Structure formats: structure tokens, C-alpha cells
Amino acid sequence: MTIDLKTVKHISKLSRISIDDNKAKKLSDDLNSIFKFIEKLEELDTEKIEPLTSIAETNLKLRKDEIKSKNIREDILKNSPEDNKDFFVVPKVVE
Amino acid sequence: MSNIIDLKLFELVEKIKKKEISSQEVTKVFVDRSQKSKKLNSYITENFENALQKAKQFDEKPDFNKKLPGVPLAVKDLFCTKNIRTTAGSKILENFIPTYESTVTQNILNEGGIIIGKLNCDEFAMGSSNETSFFGNVQNPISENLVPGGSSGGSSSALAAKLTPATIGTDTGGSIRQPASFTGTVGLKPTYGSCSRYGIVAFASSLDQAGPMTQNVKDCALMLEVISSYDNKDSTSVDFKRGQYLKDLNENIKGKKIGIPKQYRVDGMPKEIDELWKKGMKIIENNGGEIIEINLPNTNYALPTYYIVAPAEASSNLARYDGVKYGFRSKGENLIDMYEKTRSEGFGDEVKRRIMIGTYVLSSGYYDAYYLKAQKVRRLIKNDFDEAYKKVDAILTPSTPSSAFKIGEKTNDPVSMYLNDIFTVPINLAGLPAISIPAGHDKSGYPLGLQVIGKAFDEQNILNIAYSIEKNINFKNNFNDWWIN
Numbered sequence: 001m002t003i004d005l006k007t008v009k010h011i012s013k014l015s016r017i018s019i020d021d022n023k024a025k026k027l028s029d030d031l032n033s034i035f036k037f038i039e040k041l042e043e044l045d046t047e048k049i050e051p052l053t054s055i056a057e058t059n060l061k062l063r064k065d066e067i068k069s070k071n072i073r074e075d076i077l078k079n080s081p082e083d084n085k086d087f088f089v090v091p092k093v094v095e
Numbered sequence: 096m097s098n099i100i101d102l103k104l105f106e107l108v109e110k111i112k113k114k115e116i117s118s119q120e121v122t123k124v125f126v127d128r129s130q131k132s133k134k135l136n137s138y139i140t141e142n143f144e145n146a147l148q149k150a151k152q153f154d155e156k157p158d159f160n161k162k163l164p165g166v167p168l169a170v171k172d173l174f175c176t177k178n179i180r181t182t183a184g185s186k187i188l189e190n191f192i193p194t195y196e197s198t199v200t201q202n203i204l205n206e207g208g209i210i211i212g213k214l215n216c217d218e219f220a221m222g223s224s225n226e227t228s229f230f231g232n233v234q235n236p237i238s239e240n241l242v243p244g245g246s247s248g249g250s251s252s253a254l255a256a257k258l259t260p261a262t263i264g265t266d267t268g269g270s271i272r273q274p275a276s277f278t279g280t281v282g283l284k285p286t287y288g289s290c291s292r293y294g295i296v297a298f299a300s301s302l303d304q305a306g307p308m309t310q311n312v313k314d315c316a317l318m319l320e321v322i323s324s325y326d327n328k329d330s331t332s333v334d335f336k337r338g339q340y341l342k343d344l345n346e347n348i349k350g351k352k353i354g355i356p357k358q359y360r361v362d363g364m365p366k367e368i369d370e371l372w373k374k375g376m377k378i379i380e381n382n383g384g385e386i387i388e389i390n391l392p393n394t395n396y397a398l399p400t401y402y403i404v405a406p407a408e409a410s411s412n413l414a415r416y417d418g419v420k421y422g423f424r425s426k427g428e429n430l431i432d433m434y435e436k437t438r439s440e441g442f443g444d445e446v447k448r449r450i451m452i453g454t455y456v457l458s459s460g461y462y463d464a465y466y467l468k469a470q471k472v473r474r475l476i477k478n479d480f481d482e483a484y485k486k487v488d489a490i491l492t493p494s495t496p497s498s499a500f501k502i503g504e505k506t507n508d509p510v511s512m513y514l515n516d517i518f519t520v521p522i523n524l525a526g527l528p529a530i531s532i533p534a535g536h537d538k539s540g541y542p543l544g545l546q547v548i549g550k551a552f553d554e555q556n557i558l559n560i561a562y563s564i565e566k567n568i569n570f571k572n573n574f575n576d577w578w579i580n
Contacts, residue, residue: 003455011458017435027448031448034448038402041468046472046475049471061327063327079192091427091428091432
């Protein structure tokens with residue numbers, strides 16, 4: 001299969017990464033060569049194989065649901081690109 | 096005391112414990128050398144002043160029971176360090192200062208280690224040459240304009256150039272072992288679940304592991320002992336009894352069965368690598384081990400599997416970089432526009448490429464054909480190793496299919512760059528431990544490594560085998576300090 005410019009634009013939308021037309025062309029070439037390489041997997045018959053989702057086959061441990069971090073608002077907001085001391089600030093979403 | 100930089104990590108520890116040298120003396124020597132070595136571009140963030148102060152505090156109130164008493168260490172800039180900037184080599188985290196400490200670096204601090212700086216790496220650990228870093232290329236001290244490998248390229252460069260007595264990296268598909276091999280140093284990727292992933296900037300969560308990078312196998316055992324721990328903050332951390340890797344380090348490998356997978360003899364591999372591999376087999380036999388040919392039939396499918404699984408997980412992990420809570424933000428006309436511009440300007444090309452591959456293979460209509468398929472093949476790859484380990488105790492392979500290449504040589508062809516990791520990627524997919532040790536040079540004098548792969552949680556065994564090979568090889572890096580000014 002080939003990944004055309006339309007598909008690249010679609011993936012860029014899904015990824016929330018804007019992309020200009022010049023870069024889209026180069027990207028479509030790169031993705032095509034990578035997918036050509038990836039499609040080698042089609043040679044294998046895997047119908048009866050169970051997918052491996054996690055290598056660490058441990059049971060998840062339960063813990064009590066208790067609050068351990070208190071009064072960390074300042075810490076949390078410290079790295080935000082824009083805030084008003086209480087909240088993160090984003091461009092207006094409701095008219 | 097100009098010879099401090101030539102001491103091995105375990106020797107530094109001994110001398111500090113015997114009070115022959117102080118933490119301040121040691122820290123100053125490594126800070127001075129790092130300051131003179133800017134040409135290598137190994138560091139992203141320096142923590143020199145703070146480190147010298149910590150060394151002074153250590154000397155005033157020393158605790159010699161620690162495993163790294165007052166020892167200065169620089170670490171890969173993928174570990175969150177409290178109050179020290181952590182960038183993951185990305186513009187999007189250029190100004191990020193964590194308010195918490197990763198478990199692995201906390202373990203280093205708990206054992207008396209002092210962080211002297213954060214080392215360069217490929218952006219979000221995606222790369223094999225350190226050329227995707229927002230903070231620029233790193234020089235391999237072996238020769239000018241040679242890549243140090245990646246993604247832990249700042250780590251391998253700083254270690255080989257003796258700017259730090261040891262370091263830590265992370266390894267998702269080879270990012271510790273390949274740069275170790277390119278710089279004539281030792282690198283170990285532990286079993287998945289051995290070192291906590293808490294506080295490590297996530298790339299592909301089912302593959303990522305932290306591990307030591309050192310000048311020799313003994314230092315590697317010491318560092319592994321320090322950083323490996325069970326951690327309830329990481330749900331994939333495994334609660335097993337950790338070994339006393341240093342105390343139990345032993346060169347006796349009599350009766351060990353070592354597998355040689357014929358599938359690792361790839362086309363176009365330089366003759367020197369094949370010869371080196373044979374040399375490794377010979378040493379093992381001379382030391383009482385037994386060489387057994389084994390079959391890992393699905394080896395050729397490991398890289399294609401990796402380039403589905405890793406980008407898929409990355410696309411999900413990197414969704415958090417939205418310009419809202421931390422990191423870089425670009426201006427947009429509305430919220431969505433802001434997201435799209437932030438991510439377009441904040442991420443570099445390789446990271447964007449991988450996010451897009453990942454998004455695509457997870458998208459509706461393609462999930463079964465790509466992602467599910469890859470997870471099934473991942474099972475086959477793991478089964479290959481399970482089958483092999485019925486017959487052998489460990490596996491010996493080359494670490495990489497070539498030696499270090501020139502900066503810029505492979506940047507235009509992503510697939511040729513990916514092929515670098517052909518011998519290391521299968522191990523991450525199977526979650527196994529593996530160590531790369533320097534074993535010789537190619538015709539240009541560049542280092543080459545051998546990889547010893549173990550059973551899950553059998554780190555002691557591969558350390559011992561590596562130790563036994565190391566003793567018979569007497570590898571030495573030959574370079575003058577060409578970058579010093």
C-alpha cells in the first residue's frame with residue numbers, strides 16, 4: 001500500500017501536528033519506505049498466535065486510595081506556559 | 096591528582112572509603128575536565144556548582160557505608176531530576192524543571208552519588224546517533240565528526256572521554272548497548288522490570304529500561320546494584336530478589352552453555368565483526384564454556400515489529416505534550432490550532448515521523464493489520480528465545496552490524512539508520528537482559544562490541560560471562576584528548 005498526501009494530512013490531523021505541503025511530500029516518501037520495510041511481517045502466518053501485550057507478566061498490586069500529595073498546586077503550575085496562579089490557561093473554547 | 100580521571104569507578108569508591116582522596120577532589124577533577132570538553136557537546140545541562148557544594152557537604156559529614164560515597168556522576172537527560180532541568184533532548188521540554196526525582200536517580204542519590212549534569216541524547220530517545228537532539232550533535236571522543244551512537248550518545252561520549260566515572264542510560268531498542276559499542280565502553284540493559292521507569296521520560300513503555308554504562312564490567316555490576324530496585328510507583332516493576340552483583344561477580348564460566356544464533360550472521364557485515372565474534376567464542380571455550388549453535392528463526396522480523404510497537408506506544412505517550420501543563424507552547428488561533436502548532440514546532444522531524452507512524456498503525460481500520468500483527472510476531476520472537484534457553488545459559492552475538500559512522504552519513508535514510516539496531520532490538524521485544532562489552536577494533540581503529548544476552552533476571556550470569564571475556568581481551572581505547580581546550 002502507499003501513503004499518499006491525503007493520508008499524510010489525515011494522520012497529521014489525528015496526531016495534532018500541523019504540517020505544511022513541502023514537508024508532507026518528504027514525509028510521505030519517508031513513511032512509504034518505512035511501511036515497505038514494516039510490511040515484511042505479512043510473510044508470517046500468525047492466525048493462531050496470541051498477541052504479546054506485556055512482557056512483565058506480573059499481577060497488578062492493589063493499594064489503598066489515599067492522598068499522599070497535599071498543597072502542591074504551586075508545584076503543578078510551576079512549569080505551565082500560561083496560568084493565572086490557580087488554573088492552567090488555554091485559548092478560549094466557549095463563545 | 097591528575098590521575099583521578101584514570102581510576103575506575105570501583106577504585107574511586109575504594110580510595111574515597113580509605114580517605115585517600117576526598118569527594119571534593121574527585122568532583123573537581125571531573126567538573127574541570129567536563130568544562131574543558133565543551134567541544135564534545137556531551138552535556139545539555141551542567142550542575143557543576145551545585146555538585147561541588149554537595150561534595151563539600153559529603154566531605155564534612157561522610158558516610159562510607161554508601162555504595163557511591165561522594166562519587167560525581169552525570170546522567171542521561173531522560174531521567175527527571177528534582178530542580179534540575181530535564182529536556183529529553185527536545186525543544187518541547189527546553190524549560191522543564193521537574194518537581195520530583197526519578198526512582199533510578201533517587202537510588203543513586205541514596206547511595207551517596209552526586210549528579211554533576213544531564214547528558215545529551217536523541218530527542219525522546221528516538222535515534223541511533225544522537226543527531227535528533229534539539230541540543231545538537233555529540234562528538235565521539237574516538238575521532239572527530241564520528242557519532243557516539245544513540246540514543247544515549249551524550250552518556251557514551253562523556254563516559255569514554257572520562258568526563259564522568261560512570262553513567263546511566265535508557266535502552267528501548269539498543270540505546271545503551273549500541274552507543275557503548277561505538278565508544279569502547281560497557282553498557283547493560285537489564286531485564287524489563289528490573290529498574291523502575293518512574294520519572295523516566297516515557298518513549299515506548301513496554302520496552303524502555305534504564306541501565307548502567309561504565310568503563311568495565313566490575314563497575315557495571317556495582318552500578319546495577321545501585322539502580323535496580325522494586326518500586327511500587329511503576330506498575331511493571333518486578334518484585335524479585337536482586338542479586339549482590341558486585342560481590343558475586345566471578346569469571347568462572349566452566350560448563351556454561353553459550354548459544355550462537357546463525358541468524359545474526361547478516362549480509363554485508365564487515366569481516367572484522369565476524370572475526371571478533373569467533374574470538375569471543377574461542378575465549379569462552381578456552382575458559383571452559385561450551386559453544387552451541389542455536390536457532391532464532393524470527394530474528395529478521397524483529398525490526399519491523401519494533402517499528403510498529405515502539406511508535407505506537409510513543410504516539411500515545413507523547414500525546415501529553417500539548418502546550419498546556421508544561422513545556423513549550425506556540426500561539427494559536429484557537430485551542431486545536433494551538434495544539435497543532437505547539438507540537439509541530441516543539442517536536443523534531445524524527446519524533447514527528449514516529450508519532451505519525453504510531454498514530455497510523457493504531458488508527459481505525461489499520462489496528463489489526465499492523466499493531467495486533469506486530470504483537471503476535473513479538474510473541475514468536477519471545478518464543479524463539481524461550482526455546483533457545485532450553486539448550487543454553489546465555490547467547491553471544493556482535494552488538495552492532497557496523498562500527499560508528501560519520502555525523503550526517505545516515506540522516507537522510509531512516510531505514511538505514513534503523514538497521515543499526517538489528518542485533519539489539521529483539522532483546523527488548525523479549526524483555527531480556529543483555530550487556531555489550533568492547534572487544535576489538537575495526538580497520539579504522541573504531542571500537543566494536545560483543546553482546547551477551549541472558550535469561551530474564553539472570554543479570555549475574557551475563558555479567559560473569561562478560562567479565563570472563565573482558566579479562567582475556569584487554570581492550571583499550573586509543574585516543575589523545577583532541578577535543579580539550
